[in-house]
Amino acid sequence: PFSFTPPGRNHLFVPGPVNIHERVLRAMHVPGQNHRDPWFAQFFKDCLEETKMIYGTTEATPFIFPGTGTGGWEAALCNTLSPGDTVVCFRYGLFSHLWIDMMQRLGLDVMVVDRPWGEGADEAALEEILKKDTGKKIKAVCVVHNETTTGVTSDIAGCRKAMDAANHPALLLVDGVSSIGALEFKMDDWRVDVAVTGSQKALSLPTGLAFVATSKKALDHMKTAKLKRVYYDFADMLRTNPSGNVPYTPTLSLLYGMRESLKMLREEGGMEAVAARHHRLAEGVRKAVEGWGLQLLCKNPRWRSDSLTVVETPEGIDSNKIVKSAYAKYDLSLGIGLAQINGKVFRIGHLGNMNELMLVGALGGVEMAMIDAGMSIRPGSGVGKAVEYWQKTGAVIKTRE
């Protein structure tokens, strides 16, 4: 029974849950309130409307479910598909694997397209698969936009192009759990039918909300979709949401937090500015990796994620030792390598409420932890590269000119 909290801040650099801003923490600090009192209806209608920004949509119908990203996956599938339907999904990491597992357990017939871990969706393969499906048996194409296992961002616009080239009517269902709110996402332009994310990722909230947005086409499919659904039934939301009601008790404090978090994204200049910040932060981290003489798991620059960086450790070095030492000695939380790449990579999350100096601290911690794990790393070799890049590309903070 010895409890001790180290002084200073825990450095949280996993790709979700992420750092929650003080403004958001304060916004969530509210007493219990009755959502049946008159104020709630307009409040909730505003909540729904405000989420459209993160998907890049004006046309889609947004939903907010209590739950996590996994609940969003289930909502996307159950509301649009029927038992035995054929769906296509790329598998290139643990999360695409788990989504496929869910599809199979729900009784869908999944055409799994395995890709090497470290690569993204292969648009040419998708086009070929869809062209061969002359009977239009395939009902949905499911893509994990940002595979959080590998640090790979697939090209959703490219997947849509492949679907169009094959002139195929399948739905496009996209897991945007570690992309939406951080990376460019254009639901309307890419004609995504269902997009999903979770609150503990780029929106920098506690875990507990699943965000889902649906196209008109997806809602049309709902009318004939036969998969069983109860808690995640869009129909219950469509019956209640338009008048500012919800089918069950809303997670009110998270909604307050969400409104503050979205307000901060708007103040920053909207999603374009937010995506540009994530790109700059990620570029700096990639420069650091280069400075250390290490490799990214994602070799092809077209797929490199701006929300996290997955670093390979050299032969003979157990990446778990780096993660362990980072936490044990420096109070720095890094992501371990998941599933088959455990021990071979570590992950640095840099999405959400994040800036350069937070990352300078994290990269310093990574250097120390790598040395602890037996690697020959010159202190400053990565931090120096990142700092050089951020100094050159940094702009004065708005309002501080």
Ligand code: PLP
């Ligand atoms: N999809 C991706 C890409 C993820 O990174 C995660 C979680 O890390 C999930 C889905 C599952 O989300 P949750 O853990 O919120 O259920």
